[in-house]
Amino acid sequence: MRRMSVTNLVALALGLAFLYVPIAILVVYSFNASRLVTVWGGWSTRWYAALLEDRAMIDAALASLLIATVSAALATVLGAFAALALTRFRFRGRLPFAAMIYAPLVMPEVITGLSLLLLFVAIDLDRGLFTIIIAHTTLTMCFVAIVVQSRLATFDRSLEEAAMDLGCPPGRTFFAVVLPVIMPAVIAGFLLAFSLSLDDLVIASFTTGPGATTLPIRIYSEIRLGVKPEINAVCTIFIAVVAATVVAASLIEKSRGREARALLA
Template identity: 65%
Template sequence: MRRFTWFNATSLTLGFAFLYLPMIILVIYSFNASKLVTVWAGFSTRWYAEIFRDQAFLDAAWVTLKVAVVSSTVATVLGTMAALVLVRAGRFLGRTLFSGMIYAPLVMPEVITGLSLLLLFIGIGLDRGIFTIILAHTTFSMCFVSVVVSSRLVSFDRSLEEAALDLGCSPAEAFRLVTLPIILPAVISGWLLAFTLSLDDLVIASFTAGPSATTLPIKIFSSIRLGVSPEINALSSLLIGIVTVGVVAASLASKNAAIRQQREEQAALRRTG
């Protein structure tokens, strides 16, 4: 058994500091009373109040939230269907092309993806706005959902579905009653990943957004060109808090689902024993 040495402890501390220390500093300075970001002038929550009075930021946040919820939901449905085809359909004509098209956005530079979608929307005469951002975010986040769900389906016990079919369930009912509850943690994880990617995206949204639809990352990027303001620190701190709460809630839900499934399996074993 390996011992926990001082070298390992130092490496772990430096790694976590590199990842999280900038965010901690940002959160601390979001409570700075001074207009100068780097000069501490006392504790204050005035910049959080300023955010909720800034209509431009509120509109951008609302657009970002709508786009993230809709695109992640559509991407989760399509990604789950693609994962089922890749794992369950076996060998079929065009499988290599299909899997390549699914996984291409994983390695494709975002600039290329955004430019390609922009040319597509211009070519078909589709005005850029919220709808085009949703299409773009669904396109590049669907592959992440597919990877997450596929990894769960690979280890799925098909005998459970076969037992449901033998008991009279249709394939659709077997999927809804047996398969979906078991792979639900992976589906939820895929949705959260797609939601986070949509909230964070700047490059693709800048290509596909129109004058009537500005997302929060675009608004923040436009604002910091004139210098970082305390409002940006406060807004970033709120986003960090929202993402943290979402991750913790998803982890707790996944853990509770695993515990509940384990209890149901133990109860089933006791009944059959």
Template identity: 70%
Template sequence: MARHTRRFSPFNAISLALGLAFLYLPIVILMVYSFNASRLVTVWGGWSLRWYAEFFHDRAMLDAAWMSLRVAVASATAATVLGTLAAIALSRGESFRGRTLFSGMLYAPLVMPEVITGLSLLLLFVATAAERGFWTVTIAHTTLTMCFVAVVVQSRLRGIDRSLEEAAMDLGCAPAHAFVAVTLPLILPAVIAGWLLAFTLSLDDLVIASFTTGPGSATLPIRIYSEVRLGVKPEINAICTLVVAAVAVVIVAASLASKLSSREGESAAPL
């Protein structure tokens, strides 16, 4: 049989270059202008770290960044625990009653518009007379990100040979002990990847946080949005560059953890 080799034609190269430029050129321009010495955003005045220094002396921005970081860590941790438990329930309880309803409710935030999710959570907090602030934003972000963790962990659980856990129980381990000793180490890379994904989604969220936050508890995206409505300042470019760098680090870490999870899944798969 003749072997057909795939050729990377000039058309493919141009299409790839235009696609990457459309996606990343605005971000690159923003990052370059974050080092602009001029006060005018569109006028280049030389290289400077002036606006990074301005950010680290802006108390309101620092408070918003600290708020976003605390919410992201808390919601990602809660979402990881709940999403992992939900993934285990869906993977190990194939025939329990209400599985379809539970699965639909769990994965609803994946397809539901964030405006609807944010508005429904706002109505819930108003109905329960909950004071909007750190905890309401954390609960909202946990609701949003839990389904993403469940997807990652459930896909990892499907690649694990259940006979390993059954063998541990045959040797005298209790089900909980067998899970901690055998299954949890195998799915740990997926759990870490889910946490990193949840952290990133929480850190970048604007819509749901704007519905569930209260006075004095604005997150960094909300603060940036309020500043941009009055005009783009060079300090905003510096802040966005720092956020892009932080998110890029988290995404790379999540990607590495996911690759490690897939490799361990291949090694644990039955021959």
């Protein structure tokens, strides 16, 4: 019964080709020996070697990694708390809370970025890595909350009840029963937060200050000047890191697809 029709196969093939061909071209041309990005001059790794000399690019990458690590860690804790609050507790203001969780997912980045910057100016906070971390935490904790919440919603409550019936205090029940079950979703949430932070250009541009340049800000200013083989090389490294992370994540969490779908459904 599960035989796919020709139409469906064609749709799949075309869709996946559309998604992957541009990235494949980008990767192949990062190994192009010619400086002209449009002329193929044979295979070479010279642009990767050139990257190692590019101090500004390396600094920007390190800043991005630092911001992504710290903000994803904060977002994972706050987002997991928010997911627990939404699924496990009844409290006043639950609906506005849920609205604040969902709104940042669709909010145009220019608005989020502008509003956070104006807040930082109003409370006279020096802008730099620290303010980008706050901004990224605010955005990504909502994604974490939704990923973890979908796991909690399908979680068999009788396990929890059994533990408490046997006299296990709520706090201990959480660490012994609930946390192990939601752990894959928490890890998936962390990785999602990490990659969103690493990727963000608009919010970081608004909330950054003098001396704090992230990798996307750096790449953006280079792209505006045109296509360069070094940028292809940076992008290829970036894609390789992300692909490795996703493969690792799917090994950790076999049913990752469920969270992924719940996030977007």
